[in-house]
Amino acid sequence: MPRSSTGKWVARAGATGGGRTYRGQVPVNWYAALVLIVILGVASIVVSRMDYRSGAVANTTPPTKGTTWFAAVDFDICGNQLPPLASNLLDATTQSFYTLGNGVIVISPKTTKDAGHNAVLGKFVSSYQGLRLTASALHLPSSASSPSSSTSPKGSTSSTSSAGSTSSAGSTSPKGSAGSTSPKGSAGSTSSKGSASAKKARSLSGTTYRSGEKCPSGTKDAGKKAQVQVTYWPNAFSSKQKASTVHGNPATLPFTNDQLITIGFVPAGTKLPKPSGTIVTALLDASTGASSTTTTTAPTSTSTPSSSSSTKTTTPVSGTTPTPSTTTAPKPSTTSTTKAK
DSSP, X not given: OOOOHHHHHHHXXXXXXXXXXXXXXXXXXXXXXXXXXXXXXXHHHHHHHHHHHHSHHHHHSSSOTTOOEEEEXXXXXXXXXXXXXXXXXXXXXXXXXXXXXXXXXXXOOSSGGGSGGGOXXXXXXXXXXXOEEOSSEEEOOTTBOOTTTSOOSTTOTTSOOSTTSOOOTTSOOOTTOTTSOOOTTSTTSOOHHHHHHHHHHHHHSSOEEETTSBOOTTSTTTTSBOEEEEEEESOTTOTTOOOEEOOSOGGGOBOOTTEEEEEEEEOTTOOOOOOOHHHHHHHHHHHHTOOSOOOOOOOXXXXXXXXXXXXXXXXXXXXOOOOOOOOOOOOOOOOOOOOOO
């Protein structure tokens, strides 16, 4: 039996996947659903990343808010190690990253935005005026501290030595007190070698060094093409720590406690040295909580009451020689008797 015209139309529509009108329509609902899914996915990733950076994770990942870490940083320009950066401490209660001028970086997050995975080298660099660091450029500020002005555990201007302390009243001040001639090699003496080193450091500061440029004249690698390089040691006091070089943006280098960092502009293949011994010593003092200020307590005088009188005998202060008291006995009186006649 032959098929009807309606049956033939249905067969043709099934074979072509729909009529001409249906094939010409755009599936708007389908594409709208896909766009909505993508937007929700991206939004959830952004929110999760924000929580990871500044939320609960930042409060549990060290260094947490309220803790204090220390790291050492040094600069090497074409084989010449520069003196430490000058102190940029303004307010320790608000600053999360700063240095005291001795080559030690204080890492003390005050907010969750500076804690956890946010405690990176770039935070300190951006907080230090005049210092810039990228994967291909290094700009040093012109305010680099000289070796004599940097803070060090030994010879610190804040520490009080016994030789230079003020003697107590009435005592004879010992040799080497204030006003005496300072010994050789002290901070007050001027050496030609130290002045030349300070002059060289000033000439290398306040300059931008870019990868591919040549080392400046007067340096150990003068004339050689150099590149910006950052090397670090996770812990200064571990004998098994090996040097690691940052690949990519050095601003993302995370801080670790007692970390050593050397930032350099050196020829390719150069192995950067660790920070100087003075800086490492300052890091050790900061890490162990050693105080560079010595407090001298003056001896106090004690009074011992006498059993026969109310006179008080004062024990002399250390450094004075007591003078023995001399007691003069009264002369016996002479009585003359006249007999009456």
